[in-house]
Amino acid sequence: MLDLAFSRRQYLVHLADGPARIRDLVDAFEHSRSTVNRAVRALEADGLVERGADGYEATYAGRILLDTVDEAVAVAEVVGTANGVLYELPSSPRNHRFFADAEV
Incomplete structure (x- = not known):
């Protein structure tokens, strides 16, 4: 789905x-x-x-599923943009919402 x-x-x-x-x-x-x-x-x-x-x-x-897809796309864009910065974060697991509405 x-x-x-x-x-x-x-x-x-x-x-x-x-x-x-x-x-x-x-x-x-x-x-x-x-x-x-x-x-x-x-x-x-x-x-x-x-x-x-x-x-x-x-x-x-x-x-609801559309909202979820849109959120996932937004998080993926932030992660893609901030990939180098992410290496500086602790390796402990983070909830994907940690990246929601992030600006890089």
């Missing part, structure tokens, strides 16, 4: 803002209809989006 959320993050972001139809997603991302259908079906199968009267929309679980 996490791999899917990472690979289809752009769809989750769009659908977390509100419902959208398949054709809206095709236009927004300039992907083929079959690519969009596959992505949305996979997200729906994992319970990350659901179909409603106005189109597909991210579920509560989808929004």
Whole structure:
């Protein structure tokens, strides 16, 4: 599920803002209809989006997982930027949130 959320993050972001139809997603991302259908079906199968009267929309679980993915990406960017500085820190394990909102 996490791999899917990472690979289809752009769809989750769009659908977390509100419902959208398949054709809206095709236009927004300039992907083929079959690519969009596959992505949305996979997200729906994992319970990350659901179909409603106005189109597909991210579920509560989808929004939570999107927040988790966004946090992981932010931490990875900080770690990548600060990699040399990290050697100066003690080797004891750190919670990844130690790096949240860090500026380097």
